Amino acid sequence: MATLTMSRPPFGGFSFENCKRNATLEGETSKLGFSLPAARKTGTTICGVVFKDGVVLGADTRATEGMVVADKNCSKIHYISPNIYCCGAGTAADTEMTTQIISSNLELHSLSTGRLPRVATANRMLKQMLFRYQGYIGAALVLGGVDCNGPHLYSIYPHGSTDKLPYVTMGSGSLAAMAVFEDRYKPNMEEEEAKRLVRDAIAAGIFNDLGSGSNIDLCVITKGNVDYIRPHDEANKKGVRTGDYKYKRGTTAVLTKAISPLDLEVVEESVQTMDTS
């Protein structure tokens, strides 16, 4: 730092000081053939569906870091408020932090109004924040909840556009999940039917997309009640070892046995106290 003093007080928020340095570093390392470490993403399948009494949200549980699975059982359904939950796809840290900030803001807002928060409020807060950062915060979200106006489901894209729909899917496995939805969705389903539909949609994403895998988490939100089922279905169980390479006792036959006892006398006994103070 070539400065002697700072004349302006520091302010918080994102600091862009290192951007030029990072761009140069990236240029240099790519010339040498290396690549900078990738952010942890949740190449994902997330989806939601509105049924008769509420909303069912579903997500897989794999988090990837480039071509490696970073977390086999991560939780992608985030708490926003007692009646609103949000699934997140995209950069894992971005979805985590964004949903936490919006959850705090919604709590402050609901304390200020004295009412249960509405899904539309959460939606507007999220879209305004994501638009402010012009898509550099890579968070694609499925927001669902039940409030005084009934069940609502929104999908929110990283640049800040939102859609209010009866069924939505996001993430790398969204096309597979959407295919299942388009085939079997009916308005005003029962809870069991809706849970089966979401489970099948996430399973389609898990089995047909490399970025999604492991288990299926479900979250059923109805008026006054939330059922966070984790895991709802262990679609990919790790196998149990069937064989063992250790030899059993008796594999080698015993021909003779000779026992000779060792006579040991006590020659000297001394006690050394430990300082345990």
Place this chain on the structure above:
Amino acid sequence: MNSRGLRSQLKDSVPVAGLCPQGAYGVQDSLRSGFTSVKNELLPSHPLELSEKNLQLNQDKMNFSTLRNIQGLHAPLKLQMEYRAARQIQRLPFLRSSNLALDTLRGSDESIGFEDILNDPAQSEVMGEPHMMVEYKLGLL
């Protein structure tokens, strides 16, 4: 009466449209802002840098113009007077002030954003040099 000297007011009052250097006459103030390079000044290091720097200013402009259209000229004038008064409640320049009145007026005491979590000025590792900061504020430097 504004407690800042006239010279320091002139230096900081130009709304930041681009990344032009902050010294007097637009020349880089090497003592305070370090060495320069033409590329640093012409291009922002990140597309969001400019918009984030001007965010508060732009939001206020938008809100005030909406308020003027809805409620007439008096409403934004009165509010701006209150903002100006609240902005004067500060500790000495090198100490951190809580800006409580300004936060309450803006409504930012009821919301949490990235500026409260990342790069918290309370955890800053550097401190401004007291003498130079006070002289800058009084416009003597």
